[in-house]
Amino acid sequence: MALSGVSKDRELRIHESLDELSTDLADYIAEISEAAVKERGVFAMALSGGSLIGLMGKLCQAPYNKTVDWAKWYIFWADERVVAKNHVDSNYKLAKDRFLSKVPIIPSHVHSINDSVSAEEAADEYEFVIRQLVKSRVISVSDISDCPKFDLILLGMGSDGHVASLFPNHSALEEKDEWVTYLTDSPKPPPERITFTLPVINSASNVAVVVTGESKAEAAHRAVDGVDPDFPSVPAGIVQPLKGNLAWFMDKPAASKLNGFQFSE
Numbered sequence: 001m002a003l004s005g006v007s008k009d010r011e012l013r014i015h016e017s018l019d020e021l022s023t024d025l026a027d028y029i030a031e032i033s034e035a036a037v038k039e040r041g042v043f044a045m046a047l048s049g050g051s052l053i054g055l056m057g058k059l060c061q062a063p064y065n066k067t068v069d070w071a072k073w074y075i076f077w078a079d080e081r082v083v084a085k086n087h088v089d090s091n092y093k094l095a096k097d098r099f100l101s102k103v104p105i106i107p108s109h110v111h112s113i114n115d116s117v118s119a120e121e122a123a124d125e126y127e128f129v130i131r132q133l134v135k136s137r138v139i140s141v142s143d144i145s146d147c148p149k150f151d152l153i154l155l156g157m158g159s160d161g162h163v164a165s166l167f168p169n170h171s172a173l174e175e176k177d178e179w180v181t182y183l184t185d186s187p188k189p190p191p192e193r194i195t196f197t198l199p200v201i202n203s204a205s206n207v208a209v210v211v212t213g214e215s216k217a218e219a220a221h222r223a224v225d226g227v228d229p230d231f232p233s234v235p236a237g238i239v240q241p242l243k244g245n246l247a248w249f250m251d252k253p254a255a256s257k258l259n260g261f262q263f264s265e
């Protein structure tokens with residue numbers, strides 16, 4: 001790793017290259033899955049879309065393709081665009097093409113949204129599915145928030161600082177009662193989306209935020225370097241698991257505007 005450090009309970013893992021970041025991310029996911037399978041017998045992970053999925057590519061290669069206990073994996077989406085599953089904008093399609101089709105995860109363990117109903121119905125149905133899987137303990141439950149406790153939630157971040165489909169100044173950010181909410185006016189196309197709410201994200205055992213590229217440096221600075229009344233934070237800055245671990249994976253361009261940290265080589 002190029003640099004590592006801790007800031008306000010966030011572990012910062014800053015890498016020289018995308019290749020190095022991908023290897024570290026694959027190691028991190030494999031370790032968390034192994035620990036979850038040992039402790040609970042299953043591993044429940046929620047994905048996002050975007051650049052994150054390409055950066056997970058090493059999980060499809062040796063040694064992980066042989067060492068990971070794929071049959072125990074359950075896959076969810078922290079956010080999804082309400083489009084057909086074969087649509088170019090579908091987060092499911094991206095994950096299927098680049099990751100799920102290359103590893104032996106059991107198809108019935110892959111829980112994607114219903115793409116043939118409205119965004120509101122898709123969010124309600126997805127929350128219902130998650131509630132059933134909490135009941136059967138495929139997904140654990142938080143002892144402090146009454147929310148599902150995913151073993152791992154993987155988030156990307158947009159250059160505006162959004163995570164999942166929680167955008168700056170959008171009312172979905174304030175949703176406290178639902179586990180899954182919906183948008184019909186996403187500032188980034190497509191407009192119709194479902195998203196995990198902040199209480200669900202912040203109830204996970206582990207959350208990783210994966211951020212690359214200079215276009216995200218300003219938002220990463222806002223999120224990591226904290227809140228100042230004249231310098232508002234962004235949704236990524238409010239991701240702070242109540243009891244879980246938070247790790248930020250960055251390349252150097254994304255980390256180039258961070259300040260105030262002690263890094264060790």
Ligand SMILES: O=C1O[C@H](COP(=O)(O)O)[C@@H](O)[C@H](O)[C@H]1O
Nearest residue numbers: 048049050051052156157158164
């Ligand atoms: O719209 C979305 O954008 C974010 C960030 O995507 P990236 O390509 O800039 O990494 C993604 O994490 C989210 O899941 C997706 O729906």
